[in-house]
Amino acid sequence: MAKFKTLQDFYKSKEWRIFRMSLIAERGNKCQRCGKIIARSIDIIGHHKIELTPENVNDATISLNPDNVDLVCFDCHNQEHGRFGYQKPKSVFLVYGPPLAGKKTFVRQQMKRGDLIVDMDRLYVAVSMLPDFDKPDNLFSNVIGVHNLLIDNIKTRMGKWANAWVIGGYADKFKRERLADELGAELIYIEASREECYARIEADERLQYRKAEWRGYVDKWFEQYRE
Ligand SMILES: [Zn+2]
Numbered sequence: 001m002a003k004f005k006t007l008q009d010f011y012k013s014k015e016w017r018i019f020r021m022s023l024i025a026e027r028g029n030k031c032q033r034c035g036k037i038i039a040r041s042i043d044i045i046g047h048h049k050i051e052l053t054p055e056n057v058n059d060a061t062i063s064l065n066p067d068n069v070d071l072v073c074f075d076c077h078n079q080e081h082g083r084f085g086y087q088k089p090k091s092v093f094l095v096y097g098p099p100l101a102g103k104k105t106f107v108r109q110q111m112k113r114g115d116l117i118v119d120m121d122r123l124y125v126a127v128s129m130l131p132d133f134d135k136p137d138n139l140f141s142n143v144i145g146v147h148n149l150l151i152d153n154i155k156t157r158m159g160k161w162a163n164a165w166v167i168g169g170y171a172d173k174f175k176r177e178r179l180a181d182e183l184g185a186e187l188i189y190i191e192a193s194r195e196e197c198y199a200r201i202e203a204d205e206r207l208q209y210r211k212a213e214w215r216g217y218v219d220k221w222f223e224q225y226r227e
């Protein structure tokens, strides 16, 4: 049963207060970001790196995990959350590699709540209501339209996100580097060999009737790929 019904319940709880005091006793009254001494312990803020939500607040491996909590000063905390005019520069990542290399898994591990994710497969799901391996050709121009709008949003840094992740094959070196340049993005290559990709097709139950089609996508990527 959920002990804390709201985030406020949690922050008022004995568990959180004791946990926070024990962190302060252990780490001292210094901001872990800027190193400033924080005179009054009431001004030391316990910041959760994985942001607390009503869904995860009852999971002690997130809410009461020392590895997930930094002790910071008021200024650094506002900066962290981009509040009150503190604007952190936005970061953009272009995550590329062959089909089934694990690009989405990688982004899921690295992203934070509130990051902007741009991925053709997910946009297809949004407008077609079909599973993510089934992408009808007739919708391509609509999906790419939404995709390009989001790409433009990222180029102009439109919106309140802190990080954007653009996911795709991007086998062509020239196109990939030009896009990364236009986006001001860091390139992240998710590596997998052709054999590994084939093996994942074999192992993926959802693709059991589309093996030839997906091997075709893999072959096409490796034919176009330039390091
Ligand atoms: Zn600080």
Ligand SMILES: [Zn+2]
Binding pocket: 046, 047, 048, 077, 080, 081
């Ligand atoms: Zn925080």
